[in-house]
Amino acid sequence: MARNVNLDIALTHLLTRKRQTIVAALGVTIGIGMYIFMNSLMAGFSRYARNEIFKMNPHMKIFREDEISVPLDGHSTEGNTMRVLINPAITTTSKSLLDPQRLLENVRQISFITNAMPQVNVDVFYNKGNSQCKGIANGINIAEADAMFNIGSTILSGSLEALQGNLGGIIIGKGIAEKLNLNLGDNLTISSSRGVLKIMKIVGVFSSGNKNTDESKSYVNIAAAQQLAKQGTTYITDIYANTINSNQALEFAQNVQTITPYKVEAWQTTNSDLLSGDVIRDIMNGTVSMTILLIAAFGIYNIMNMTITQKLNDIAILKATGFNGSDIVGIFLRESIFMGILGTVFGLAIGAICISVLSKVYVGGPIGTFPIYFDAKVFFRGAFFGIGLTALAGYLPARKAANIDPVSIFRK
């Protein structure tokens, strides 16, 4: 056969009802367009939020977890019981990791770790005259920290290099600078929780985009932090490590846990509150976008049902002249799939246009432009659902058409 007669009939039906075909396809177009737009925006926003997390958090942290004292239980002997009551309390005297250099070397050698760095965190007060503000000083090697968190991009004034090897230097958050009216080059008195006082020179001011962080965080050299903590050069409170794939951080953390007794925590655990928000957002987004697609599919279903009701005579004569049930299903299914493909193609195009326009629209704040981007996965899923749902929506009426009894039509 030169041409498939079922396809021929299906196409003729579509072309003689252009208006109806276009209206049905338009429903799918809008549905798919919205689906692509919403999902791309969600994916873009998730990616943005993820990047925000990784500005502050490594993929995993290794630190000494506070230990709680266990109440001593008295020797319980018959009739002669002695109970020793002790209030549970934190017994950790030092937050330091033991032999941190070796642990760091071991961690760096693991294949899935891309980079790792030591850190000394000290609780401090920033003082100027009588004004005081509380915060945490991060003792780091600034080059390593920049490699991990891209601190350089957050610097408002001063430079990272000025801190390199400068034990008296400090980079403070924008919030601290505003509260204490400090500027680049000013001196700042730091008092630590261990009672050490240190006057440091401000070599940089950063803005992370997070108000709390900007009002409490400062960067100093590791050695300076060790002095503030009144500890020696082996005093390291945390080891931060990044991995090759942030999504697998939980497994990687478990893996690293096998080589150290200290707590290894993946970023997912640290930020579980943000991630649970992600889950809810995904569910909402999925429900809304699937509903839009279902409504588009219902449009196809209605139009096909109407078409078949109008074409009872045609179906009867086709069956009389030798078209069987699956031929009839084939004819009407082709029509709805064609409308589905037409609608989906235009829907994908509209989605793509939306993305390319919106990704240039400025929404303000720390977000900048719309966090929307092309994700091939979203387009594949959109095409799959668009064509799949219209095929299903077309199959049900087509099935009905195939079951029409031609005799009842001819005998009317």
Next chain:
Amino acid sequence: MSLANTNAQSVVLSARSIGKYFYTPEKLKVLKDVQFDAYKGEFLTLVGKSGSGKSTLLYCLSTMDTDYEGDLFIDGERITGKHPTQLAAIRNHSIGFVFQFHYLLPEFSCLKNVMIPALKLGKYAYKEVEERAYQKLEILGVQDQALKPASKLSGGQQQRVSIARALINDPKIIMCDEPTGNLDSKNTQIVFDIFKQLAQNNAQTIIAVTHDTDFAAASDRTIELADGRIIN
């Protein structure tokens, strides 16, 4: 008549003890033990009063109505109980249909309407099918209308196009339900002559339900039904 007699030995369709019930509004036996043979090249008419079961019988013979008792043979092959897909194939190559209404597909030209059953059969290439469809339209004298949509034709022309469609696959049997019911006397005569020729020249069997007594009287053989039984 002489032709029917010379082919008397060659049975094309045979109905054996056909019985059928209608269930609505209440159970009613509309066909009772109907038994007859149709021969090759025979022009057969089924007549009877309204409600006699003649159309019901035709639709049982057509293979479209499968809800009957008894056995139906076409060309010696038992048709009763076959799968609907097989029945559709049998209708496609062995039976042509002409109804009171033309049932031409409104979106297609007359030519395409004639071609569709042949395209479904798939025996000939598209070009050949087109050529054959022209030939059939020519036999029926409506080749000039080939490229027009069916709705632009007169009633008589539409009916002739629908006959051309019935002929396109050279079926052994042509079944008609009141083929002249909507036609004036001139067109009735034309259609009658066409059937007569098909039976005589092509040795095709015509089985036509009609209430036109003149039409029936001029056919080779008439079977009369009353209350679901053959009475003559």
